[in-house]
Amino acid sequence: MLVLLLLLIISTFVFYHLYWKRRNLPPGPCPIPFIGNTHTLAKLSPGYAAFKKWQQEYGNIYTFWIGENPVIAVNDYETIVESFLKNGQAFAGRFQIPEFQEIFKKGNGGVIHVEGDLWSEHRRFSLKVLRDFGVGKNLMQDKILDTILIFLQKIESESNLMEKVDMIKLIDISIGSIINDLIFGNKFVEDEDTSAFYELKEVVKRHLQLSRHPMVMIMWKNTLFYKNLPIFGKYYSEIEEMKNVIFKFFDEKIKSHIENFDKEKEPEDFVDAYLCEMFKRKELDGNSGTFNRNQLNNLCFDFWIAGQETTTNSLAWGILYLMLNPFIQEKIQHEIDSQLPDQRLITMSDKPNLPYSQAVVLEIQRIANVVPLNVLHSTLEDTKIGKFPVQKGTLIVPQISSVLFDEKIFPEPMEFKPERFLDSEGKLKECKEMIPFSVGKRQCLGEGLAKMELFLFVVNIFNKFSITKLKNENVSLERNPGATVSPHPFHCKVTLRKR
Numbered sequence: 001m002l003v004l005l006l007l008l009i010i011s012t013f014v015f016y017h018l019y020w021k022r023r024n025l026p027p028g029p030c031p032i033p034f035i036g037n038t039h040t041l042a043k044l045s046p047g048y049a050a051f052k053k054w055q056q057e058y059g060n061i062y063t064f065w066i067g068e069n070p071v072i073a074v075n076d077y078e079t080i081v082e083s084f085l086k087n088g089q090a091f092a093g094r095f096q097i098p099e100f101q102e103i104f105k106k107g108n109g110g111v112i113h114v115e116g117d118l119w120s121e122h123r124r125f126s127l128k129v130l131r132d133f134g135v136g137k138n139l140m141q142d143k144i145l146d147t148i149l150i151f152l153q154k155i156e157s158e159s160n161l162m163e164k165v166d167m168i169k170l171i172d173i174s175i176g177s178i179i180n181d182l183i184f185g186n187k188f189v190e191d192e193d194t195s196a197f198y199e200l201k202e203v204v205k206r207h208l209q210l211s212r213h214p215m216v217m218i219m220w221k222n223t224l225f226y227k228n229l230p231i232f233g234k235y236y237s238e239i240e241e242m243k244n245v246i247f248k249f250f251d252e253k254i255k256s257h258i259e260n261f262d263k264e265k266e267p268e269d270f271v272d273a274y275l276c277e278m279f280k281r282k283e284l285d286g287n288s289g290t291f292n293r294n295q296l297n298n299l300c301f302d303f304w305i306a307g308q309e310t311t312t313n314s315l316a317w318g319i320l321y322l323m324l325n326p327f328i329q330e331k332i333q334h335e336i337d338s339q340l341p342d343q344r345l346i347t348m349s350d351k352p353n354l355p356y357s358q359a360v361v362l363e364i365q366r367i368a369n370v371v372p373l374n375v376l377h378s379t380l381e382d383t384k385i386g387k388f389p390v391q392k393g394t395l396i397v398p399q400i401s402s403v404l405f406d407e408k409i410f411p412e413p414m415e416f417k418p419e420r421f422l423d424s425e426g427k428l429k430e431c432k433e434m435i436p437f438s439v440g441k442r443q444c445l446g447e448g449l450a451k452m453e454l455f456l457f458v459v460n461i462f463n464k465f466s467i468t469k470l471k472n473e474n475v476s477l478e479r480n481p482g483a484t485v486s487p488h489p490f491h492c493k494v495t496l497r498k499r
């Protein structure tokens with residue numbers, strides 16, 4: 001009798017996990033109960049190879065499992081556009097994991113992880129502030145160029161340093177300075193002691209790495225249950241500890257902005273713009289609605305994390321590929337020399353005259369492909385994806401990394417070839433499949449800022465310097481996993497160009 005009961009339990013368990021829970025979803029790799037396919041993602045880290053393998057086996061649309069959560073991955077450009085762009089509203093939700101958000105950030109807030117009015121009001125407001133900073137008096141470009149100037153001077157001022165430059169470290173603090181300047185109005189590159197930045201950055205890096213660690217992905221849901229289990233508990237405590245350090249930094253900055261707030265003054269950073277909006281709303285109808293201090297804290301967190309790793313890592317890959325391809329550096333320099341009368345700082349108004357440099361920047365972003373697994377979306381209504389019906393609340397991801405490495409669109413995708421973005425006359429070609437910022441309602445909110453940073457850094461670095469590989473240092477193109485992929489640390493030799 002006991003044997004029969006045991007057999008019944010086992011066969012029900014197997015039937016549920018192998019068939020029942022998967023019956024209404026597109027096909028995909030068989031998940032292991034409770035773990036899903038995270039073991040394959042861990043084995044084929046940072047993920048591109050797993051996504052490609054599944055695409056070859058199951059087609060462009062398949063289901064993989066993160067723990068007990070099924071995720072439909074969409075891997076081709078056409079279906080991504082058909083669904084996430086043309087039917088955008090249906091796919092604009094996010095994975096709601098309130099227990100995990102509680103330890104990862106200050107509860108359910110910010111813009112990346114939220115839905116509904118909270119998301120749409122804050123997305124609209126943030127886009128407007130960034131747009132206002134980017135046009136007119138061009139605050140955004142000024143802040144970027146100020147930082148680039150300091151970055152270039154730092155390298156030049158230490159001639160012995162030019163023999164062995166840690167570019168990633170310098171780019172890291174420069175990109176960190178730009179986002180911090182836009183949010184809080186100050187740059188780390190101007191600090192006498194920059195160690196505080198690097199310490200904080202390490203904490204943020206670990207926090208993000210942990211959030212996408214396969215063990216942590218299993219506890220995205222039922223976090224409070226997993227926190228009491230041995231190994232999971234260790235991860236839980238570490239994430240909470242990191243979160244507290246990060247938010248203490250934001251809290252102090254916001255507090256000093258509130259103390260010095262002047263409603264008559266035109267805002268020159270994001271926090272001031274936010275405080276102005278809160279003030280206006282309160283004056284108008286007595287309360288500031290979804291705008292509050294907790295939400296501001298979470299927004300700062302979102303901008304800080306979304307606006308640094310992505311851009312820093314893209315630039316780091318760019319320096320690495322250009323160091324390994326000196327003839328491409330020379331072509332950028334030749335183009336700059338032929339268009340600019342002297343070696344002044346290059347600005348956005350020079351961009352239309354530098355098509356080859358623009359092609360290099362596009363190719364850097366494509367080959368860097370820094371987001372192997374895009375941020376998860378969820379469906380806000382019953383809908384369809386390709387031929388598959390999809391229920392409201394299903395997790396779904398536009399796999400932009402599969403598109404950027406799609407050999408049908410970008411032949412020899414692992415080769416660094418800026419020419420693929422140019423026509424036979426050397427003019428920039430339109431390439432609609434170039435979607436590193438994703439598409440649709442959740443498309444990257446910082447796209448304009450990131451594009452400006454990438455272009456201005458690349459052209460100004462190679463206008464001033466040539467970069468070569470150190471003879472005695474091995475360089476690897478292997479990818480370091482994380483929420484965004486980075487290259488392994490490397491050094492380079494920097495030589496001042498003379499014109």
Ligand code: HEM
Nearest residue numbers: 111112306307310311314375436437438442444445446450
């Ligand atoms: C090279 C640099 C960057 C890349 C490749 C990148 C890429 C992305 C991607 C793929 C997404 C997710 C889109 C989706 O859900 O389908 C995203 C979202 C987002 N990005 Fe970026 N990003 C970059 C820079 C920035 C910067 C500088 C900011 C700073 C403001 C930023 C802020 C955001 C925010 C707030 C979201 C969430 C938008 C939402 O959920 O409504 N990103 N980004």
